[in-house]
Amino acid sequence: MFHDLAILRQAGELGRHAAARQRLAVENIAQASTPGYRARDLTPFSMEAAGAESMRRTRAGHVGGASVTPARIVIDESSRAPNGNGVSLEAESLRAVRIEGQHRLAVAVYAKAQSLIRLSTGRQR
Numbered sequence: 001m002f003h004d005l006a007i008l009r010q011a012g013e014l015g016r017h018a019a020a021r022q023r024l025a026v027e028n029i030a031q032a033s034t035p036g037y038r039a040r041d042l043t044p045f046s047m048e049a050a051g052a053e054s055m056r057r058t059r060a061g062h063v064g065g066a067s068v069t070p071a072r073i074v075i076d077e078s079s080r081a082p083n084g085n086g087v088s089l090e091a092e093s094l095r096a097v098r099i100e101g102q103h104r105l106a107v108a109v110y111a112k113a114q115s116l117i118r119l120s121t122g123r124q125r
Helices: 006-030 089-120
Strands: 040-041 073-075
Touching: 006 040, 006 089
Parallel strands: none
Antiparallel strands: 040 073
């Protein structure tokens, strides 16, 4: 009954997106001394890509319409060391902290939605 709620689906997608970004940040840190390696990250999380309810274009003349673009890997080309490596340990550490915040948000939304469902069904725990 509650397995198809949009808020739970979106919180799950946000958590999976954060986990995938965290994996890439760890890989970037592990490759910090590999010549020619470039730091990788995912495109920002998008509610539309997570299946959020949005307007759809049903006729060619309609304005708006959702464009669903799933997260994809992007390569950071901003800075490079003399050996061609593009990983900054400081930047990756900050990115990992931001990603942790994104994951905490997903868990908090999921937990709050669960407590609201329990409250609406008359259960306390």
